[in-house]
Amino acid sequence: xxxxRREFLKKTGLLGLGGLINPTSVFSNSEQSSVDLxxxxxxxxxxxxxxxxxxxxxxxxxxxxxxxxxxxxxSNSIDAPPGVETINAEGGILIPGLIDCHWHLWTSxxxxxxxxxxxxxxxxxxxxxxxxxxxxxxxxxxxxxxxEAIHSGITCISDYNHNARxxxxxxxxxxxxxxxxxxxHVSYGTYRDMPGNExxxxxxxxxxxxxxxxxxxxxxxxxxxxxxxxxxKNIEEDWKRAxxxxxxxxxxxxxNQDQKGQIKSLFDRNLLGxxxxxxxxxxxxxxxxxxxxxxxxxxxxxxxxxxxIGYGLPKINELYExxxxxxxxxxxxxxxxxxxxxxSLKMLQNLANANAKDExxxxxxxxxxxxTINGAKNxxxxxxxxSITLGKSADLVLLKKNDLNFSTGNKAYHLAIEAAxxxxxxxxxxxxxxxxxxxxxxxxxxSNLINQAKNRFxxxxxxxx
Numbered sequence: 001x002x003x004x005r006r007e008f009l010k011k012t013g014l015l016g017l018g019g020l021i022n023p024t025s026v027f028s029n030s031e032q033s034s035v036d037l038x039x040x041x042x043x044x045x046x047x048x049x050x051x052x053x054x055x056x057x058x059x060x061x062x063x064x065x066x067x068x069x070x071x072x073x074x075s076n077s078i079d080a081p082p083g084v085e086t087i088n089a090e091g092g093i094l095i096p097g098l099i100d101c102h103w104h105l106w107t108s109x110x111x112x113x114x115x116x117x118x119x120x121x122x123x124x125x126x127x128x129x130x131x132x133x134x135x136x137x138x139x140x141x142x143x144x145x146x147x148e149a150i151h152s153g154i155t156c157i158s159d160y161n162h163n164a165r166x167x168x169x170x171x172x173x174x175x176x177x178x179x180x181x182x183x184x185h186v187s188y189g190t191y192r193d194m195p196g197n198e199x200x201x202x203x204x205x206x207x208x209x210x211x212x213x214x215x216x217x218x219x220x221x222x223x224x225x226x227x228x229x230x231x232x233k234n235i236e237e238d239w240k241r242a243x244x245x246x247x248x249x250x251x252x253x254x255x256n257q258d259q260k261g262q263i264k265s266l267f268d269r270n271l272l273g274x275x276x277x278x279x280x281x282x283x284x285x286x287x288x289x290x291x292x293x294x295x296x297x298x299x300x301x302x303x304x305x306x307x308x309i310g311y312g313l314p315k316i317n318e319l320y321e322x323x324x325x326x327x328x329x330x331x332x333x334x335x336x337x338x339x340x341x342x343x344s345l346k347m348l349q350n351l352a353n354a355n356a357k358d359e360x361x362x363x364x365x366x367x368x369x370x371x372t373i374n375g376a377k378n379x380x381x382x383x384x385x386x387s388i389t390l391g392k393s394a395d396l397v398l399l400k401k402n403d404l405n406f407s408t409g410n411k412a413y414h415l416a417i418e419a420a421x422x423x424x425x426x427x428x429x430x431x432x433x434x435x436x437x438x439x440x441x442x443x444x445x446x447s448n449l450i451n452q453a454k455n456r457f458x459x460x461x462x463x464x465x
Contacts, residue, residue, distance in 0.1 A: 069432025097155025097395030099375025102329030142176035189226025302331035
């Protein structure tokens with residue numbers, strides 16, 4: 001079966017040199033030549049700028065100069081330096097690139113596969129399919145997810161890899177992020193059928209960290225620990241080892257009522273800190289909110305997956321009124337169906353206003369913070385990205401107001417959160433490189449990628465049945 005499967009992968013173009021995805025099967029030479037992906041200097045003219053920087057503020061109409069991948073000037077009007085390509089953004093809204101602080105990229109091939117019975121539920125379903133993956137599948141799934149993320153304006157992803165059967169399974173995420181040109185963070189987790197007495201793979205973690213730290217290909221992508229549950233007996237030892245390696249820590253905690261008190265248990269063991277990202281937290285208590293405030297840990301809500309799986313509603317009002325750094329994520333398209341992060345922000349805004357019974361409770365600017373500057377703080381990269389600020393990386397998203405659903409109106413924050421669809425995103429720039437332009441992904445053959453994902457899913461279906 002393994003030999004037959006590899007033959008199938010070769011026929012569909014999934015396997016290339018070294019057993020990894022062949023870049024030429026995803027990246028089209030003809031499409032690559034249409035946009036110079038190496039160019040890093042542009043002048044974006046006449047945009048409505050939402051900088052998310054308190055000092056720079058917003059511009060009704062302004063220009064942003066990008067030189068060598070960095071934002072070098074933001075002003076009402078900038079003359080184009082010699083040799084710099086000008087992008088006319090008149091009528092458009094320019095925002096920082098979106099930051100997704102929690103996603104299981106490997107599950108992207110299982111879109112909307114969470115079914116209608118206990119056996120078809122998210123956890124059992126993903127456990128069955130997880131055993132069919134190899135590193136090539138992991139990279140394909142991550143590439144497939146990242147392509148959709150870029151289409152949706154996401155320029156940085158925190159991937160919690162919980163199909164980490166060995167370091168090659170985790171390296172696959174690094175390779176996909178590097179090839180696709182985004183910024184990222186990858187948490188080395190466990191895997192679905194991992195025995196409870198099997199120790200966390202710190203040998204693989206250490207080896208992978210040495211590899212990525214010594215390879216410039218992975219600049220802008222960091223490694224973290226995807227922690228085991230709060231009741232794991234060796235969690236204190238794991239977190240110490242992770243911190244000794246300089247790794248940030250991500251943990252699912254207090255996700256539902258059955259897990260109530262998990263955040264407190266972490267606090268009581270002096271584990272929480274600014275390097276910790278709590279996922280979900282739907283069952284967080286007022287006492288635990290104070291604990292996160294005291295320790296500086298972040299929390300990431302994934303509203304669509306949390307509601308779809310029955311964890312209850314995000315505690316958006318309680319968290320917004322706290323001093324906790326609140327962020328947002330897709331989590332898994334096996335539950336959410338798509339990767340429209342702006343729509344997750346819209347959901348949080350509407351839920352907050354509904355809970356408060358107040359039309360004006362949560363301003364969309366506060367929602368946008370969760371997927372920009374707050375996300376950057378969560379990942380410890382707020383000096384590099386998260387706002388349109390001089391010296392920061394040019395991670396930018398341009399929404400063009402020329403579609404039926406995105407044309408009239410002049411309240412830019414409201415439009416970005418409440419009206420925009422991925423189709424309205426005209427340009428996406430990450431680290432100064434244009435990854436989407438004129439509404440289309442650059443340098444990637446999306447049809448080929450979709451076919452590869454469909455073919456591999458079809459093969460998995462045969463294997464699972």
